[in-house]
Amino acid sequence: TVYTTSRATGERSYVYLPATVSRYLQLTFFPSGDNTSDGITALDIQPYAFSRSHHTFFQHIARWEDKGLYPKYWYGEQTYWSPVGLVDAGMGQALLNEEGMVEVDSWPLCYRAILFVDG
Numbered sequence: 001t002v003y004t005t006s007r008a009t010g011e012r013s014y015v016y017l018p019a020t021v022s023r024y025l026q027l028t029f030f031p032s033g034d035n036t037s038d039g040i041t042a043l044d045i046q047p048y049a050f051s052r053s054h055h056t057f058f059q060h061i062a063r064w065e066d067k068g069l070y071p072k073y074w075y076g077e078q079t080y081w082s083p084v085g086l087v088d089a090g091m092g093q094a095l096l097n098e099e100g101m102v103e104v105d106s107w108p109l110c111y112r113a114i115l116f117v118d119g
Contacts (some may be wrong), residue, residue, distance in 0.1 A: 012064075016057050071101065071112065 002022075003015050010026035051057040062074035072079045075098065079101075083095035101112045 014057075014061050016051055016054070018051060018053075072099065 002017060002020060005013070018109040027040070046060070049056070050060050058074050059068070059076065067075070079096045079097045079099060081097045081103075083093060084096045084102075094105065095103040097103075099112070101110050103110045
């Protein structure tokens, strides 16, 4: 078994399988128990270039999804950043971009606020 999931919710599910070569694909479905229909309406197999790396994988996914669902860098677009904080205060500084993403001090991560309206 290369991939398994117990909850694939949403309109689409993407599966990252790097450097995987296969001749056959077996799909097994188990009843969900809540009287809903489970199944697949479409299955697309992508070429190697689609998931050559995590970066290219998310770039391709972002192109298929609605604009704004992913950060601009996954669409290959530039975002503008502003420094936040006081240098003399002895506290850490941060960067804030135009979408509200915050990069704190020298941490290797960003915080992104997400607001969903009507679903």
